[in-house]
Structure formats: structure tokens, C-alpha cells
Amino acid sequence: MSIYDLSFCTPADIPSEILEYDTPLEQLSVGISGKLGILQLDLEKDKYNNKTSIKNQFYKVPLCIKRALYLEETCPEMAYVYIISPSGGILQGDRYRTDITLKKSAKSHITTQSATRIYKMNKNFGTQIINLDIDEYCYLEYIPDQIIPFKNSKYYQVSNIRVHDTATCIYSEILTPGRVASDESFEYDICYMKVKSVNHQNKTRFIDIAKLEPKKENIKAFGIMNHYDILGNIYILLPKSYVLETKNEINVLLNNLNLNNVVGGCTKLPDDNGLLVRLLGQYVFDIKNIIYLIIGIIRKKVLNISFSKMRKT
Amino acid sequence: MNIENDDNFISIDDISFLQLSDSFFPTGLYTNSNGLELLFYNKNKDKKLTYNDIFDFIRAYLSQQVGPTDCSVIGNVYNCIQKNNYSTLLELDNMYYFMRLIEETRSASIRSGIQLLKCISSFTDNNEYVNFYLKNIKDGSAKGVYPVSFALSCNAMNIKKERSGLMLLYGFTISVVGAALRLGIIQHYDGQRIIHEMKPVILSNVINNVNRSYSSMWQFIPQLDIIQIHHEQMDSKMFIT
């Protein structure tokens, strides 16, 4: 029996709102091969060529990766890693778990190859665990594509981000209302997302827990999403000395955006542990562009490099 | 001391319930508009804020944040007291603090929380939970967040869990209505009508959240978060939040 079993891939403390949907599946049942996606990735800076490279990797489809790429000419040592999900998304009963560690001053940009689709579900639910562990002086951008919760989908995601006080991590999320092309808008059952961050001594840095149940609450009400469709969250964990200046720069950027129907703001996390940026907009590409602009600010501040255009192939 | 009269009885505890629910109780809540001030100045550019806007504003807060976090904290504090569980009490304080993601509202919560506790401890008999929490705040092992302080204060005055939840949500409602009145958005009859019409929202949110376990607390008010962040940046303001 491998350690990579169902319990390994299942979040502890699944909220009761999610467990309500915990019904058995008829064909591919929960926990069988093909429904447990596992990805483990250890990145380190190589002491000979200075490049960040993959020291260890393990994956089980439906999660996998390609080899690291080095795409940034201003920072050739930074490893770009693309996470691939051959099934194209999360199906009912899927349990995904990703563990990524960065050590020895590693620098990496991790993204997904395409959007995370949460497929239509008749029974059960889908979950994903994302554990990031970022050691001393490391630098990670974890910038996945948008989440698309299809009609009647049920999804629970837990992200645990452990960042050393000297390290930097930018973690973003983009949530869409559903399959817009099929005229779906907020027709999913539930989307529950927890983000927790601690430092290297396991002291809490922040907790953000969002629950959306569009069939029970009017997500488009004033104060929640109102007339906006796309939500963007960026959590920036960086050394305390950068916090205030970075906050001001990001707010200058956000207050001078020349975009229609996009609003956003940046505030300090508890105990100067980093920054939170919340964004609301109409289109995914607006939110993505802002995320890249913010990455540019952080790279300049922390790594003192400029940010070339993002490449997605 | 209870005075019983058929089915009705009244007690000192009922008066305590009134005392702590009164906006006269000194916790500085009148300095908070919870972002309404920003909305007032922003919206005034093209259209005036209306009665319905204020109603929706309060309702979104109650059902998407104050209910599922603050009210849930209240319930969990009472459970800690019942089980003599001091460590979970501190864990609740910590968790609430790290879930308050907007700087301005976080520090306002702590200021009001600590002042409330001190006021309560100046006239109630030595309450061991209030003392324990104050001591931990002083030592730096607790922050003193408002809902924990509020629940401990209510408990020290023999007020029941569910009532404490009602008081917190009611207090939030009147502090926003008060701000709306002082900003001149609504007039005094409207203010009372909002409070009246908010009663079912307050009640259902207390019922749905006061027994929520602290591991399943949540909040989702992205637009209000952004409004609060923008208020934080205002150059000229009358309200702290």
C-alpha cells in the first residue's frame, strides 16, 4: 500500500457545507487510480550553474509537469514550471494534492497550462490541496490560471503556504462565474476556498476563507460581487521591510488603472506579514494583466530585475 | 433576583442585556462607518446613496462576514467557557485576528475590544475569563479582538450565548445606521425603519452561525473589502473605518 492513498490526498476538516454532497459514485469511485492527482516537486538552486532546477519530482496523473524552462532573460536562473492536468479539470470525486518546496535560494514561477475547470457534478465533490513550502531567501510566484466552476459543481480547495520570513511568495487566484461561453453564470453548487499561511516557525501570517454558494446566497448582491464577474486575489508574502513601500506602489498602480469596470485595493496583512490585493473585474485578461503588473513591482523590489512579457505556449 | 409573574419574569440580567446593547456603552463604535464614508463620497459624484443602498450594505456585512465569523466566534467563546477550555479561547482570538485582512478594521477591532473589556472589568466582580483574557493581552499572547471581548463581557454579565450574538449583530447595524445619519444619507425615521427591517436578517444570521464550529468560519465580501481598502487610503476622513 503506497502512502499516496486517498487520505493523503483528502483535506482534513472538510466543511459540513461540502460534506453534504458526500455521496458514493457509481463508476470510478473516490480514491481509485486516476482520481487521485498527486504532484510533488522540490526545487533548489544548483550550486554549479546557479540555476534553479527540479531536484525531486513525483506525479500521478491527472496531475503532471513538464521539465523546467528558463524563459526570463533578466533572470535566467529562474525556473518556469507548468502544471498540466490531462483531464482538463477536476471531476466529481477527484482528490488532487500538490506539494511544492523551494530550498537553497531557489527562484521559480509556477503556473498551470490552462484554466482549472471544475466539471459538472451529479454526485460527490472535488477537492484540491496545495502545499507550498518556501525556505530562506527563496522566491516563488504561484500564478495558476482561472478557476471555472461549471454548473452544479462542488469544489473545495485548501492552500497552505509556508513562507520563511526572508523569502517571498506571490500566490494568486482568479475565480470566474462559470462557463461563460455556455451562458453559465454562478450556477455551481459550492466553491469553498481556504488559504492559510504560516512562517518558518509555523506562526500564522494570515487566513482567508471564502465560501460561495450561489444557489443559496445572491453572489451578485451589492457588497459581494455586485455587477462584477471575475474575482482576483493576490497574496504577497515578503520580508517585512518591503511591505509599506510595496503597498504604496501597488495602490498607485491600482488607482491609476485605465480600465473600465475593474476595481482593486491593496492592504497590509496582520503584523506586517505581507500584502493582500483584492480585485474585481469583468474579464479574466484584465485581472491577469494586473497580476502581471504586480509581479513586475515585486520582482523589481525583491529581485531588482525587470519583468519581460509572460509566455504561455 | 427574579420577579416572577405567571409566565413572565424579569431579572437583573435583562437590564445587563440592555446596558451592553446600548450605543451609549463606551466602545468607540461611533467612530466606524465600515467603509460607508468612502461610498458616500464616491457615489455622490453621480448619484446619491439611497435607503436601499444602506440596507444592502448592512445585509451584505451581516450575512457574509459578521454572521459567519464574528457571530461564530461568539458561540465558540461560550463553548470554551462551558468546557473550561482556555487554550481554544486564545486560538479563537488568534484566528479571528489573522482573518481580519483589512488593516484599518483590524486595529479598530482590537481597540474597541480592549476598551470594552477594561470597562467591564471595572464594575463586574472578578470574572476569571475576563481576567485571563486581559492578562494574555497584556503579555502579548492575545490580541483582544472585539467579538472575543464582547462574548466574554456578555458572559460576565450572565447573558446567554444566542442573546450575545443578537447584541453583536444589532450593535453592528446601529453603528452603520448611526454613521449614515451623521453623513446625512438618511433621516432619523429611515434609520429606525432599517433597523426594524433588518431584524429578520439579524435573527437568521445568529441562528445559522452561533453554533458554527470555528474551523468552518468564512467570509466573502470582496466588494466591501475593496471599499474598506479605499477608505483606508482616503486623505480626508471623519470615520476611523
Add this chain to the structure above:
Amino acid sequence: MNRWIPKCLLLNFFIYFSVSLSRIPRIGIGGPVGSGKTMLIEQMVPILKHEGYDVGIISNDVVSKEDAERMRKNLATEKGLMPEDLVIGIATGGCPHTAVREDPSINISVVEEMEIKHPNLDLIIIESGGDNITTTFSPALADYFIYIIDVSGGDKYPRKRGLGIETCDLLVINKIDIASFIGADLGVMERDAKIIRRDKPFVFVNSKTGQGVREATDYVIKDVLFNAPPKSKIKI
């Protein structure tokens, strides 16, 4: 003077319930809009600093960041008399009187944060928002209350009374330089102030030139600081 006895008792009472045990003497400054509260502070602080006293300022008289920043810039940045984080502005939700009187909790919490962060301060000055003539300071917030009016309202003040004028520990009558232009008789004001305030002190001030500010500051040093040497000069 004898008002100090009950106040000291109250002070002990408050220390007992206070989380922070090192209470720094606090004075409250109140007065109508435009009477010169901020300017008085800007004149007093350099004198206090010259005597070696370290001062923190909490201003409720803040309409915009600009107000607090003006004071910060003047006293901290330009004159270097105090660190910039010792000038703090507080918004009062449109209730400046409430914030220093019936519910001073926000002011108290900011004072206590200042006490913890800067335990070596000799004095904290709390400026109230400009308000009407009924302002008073809660004894829980301020140990000493200065009320400032100016002559431009006419010499009917202080005869018209008002809680601030009657109960303050020190009455400051500002802008005496313009009295003659507006037909205000300083002699009448002096006579009435003596009647209304009995033996409690008052000073005439021109905070533009600094005339009278030294005298007002001496009252603070004598009645609030009890002529104690500055903390920074006490050798342990």
C-alpha cells in the same frame, strides 16, 4: 489647585484597571473651531522640549491627513522635536465631544498604545476636535484640561460661561492682538474670567507671536508635571 486631590485618586483608580501601568501625564486641549488649539500646541511643544520634556501629540482635530501632517511636519520633520510617529491623528465619526467626554475609549486606547511604545515620554497632549463651548475632557482621558477661546467672539465670553470655560484647569484667551480691531475689551474679559473661574488661572495669549505661551506652559510644568525633571535627565 485643590481639584488635584480627587483627580489623583481617580488616577489611582484607573491605573488599577489599566493594562499599561506606566501612565504618562496627559493634558487635554479643547476649544471652538479656529480658536487656535493647534497653534497653541505648536508653540508649547518647543518650550517644553527646550526644558527637556518629551511630548507626544494625539489630535482629534483632524479633518484631513493634511492637518496631522502639518503638525508632524512642523514639529517632527522640520524642527526635529519628536519622532514622526508621536503625532497621531484620530477621526471621531463626527462626534468630537463624544470622543473626549462620554466615550473616550478610542483616545484612551491610542494613548495606551503610545505609552507602551514610548514609555519615556513626559507628557501626552490630546487635542480635541473644534466644537462648541460645552466641551469638557473625561478625567479618565486627561489629567489637566486647557480650554482655549479667542477674542473674536467678542468680550461677552467668558461672561457667557459654558462648561469648558468654567471647569477647565487653565483658560487660554487667544488672539489678543486683534481685540482692539473688533472692539473686544480685554479688561472686561479679565474681570469676568476672574468672577466665573474664581481662583483658577487664565492667560492672555497671542499664539502668532508666542506672547503668553511661556506663561501657559509654566502652568503645565507646575500643575501637571509638578516641576519634575524630564525622564531623559533622570540618571538611574
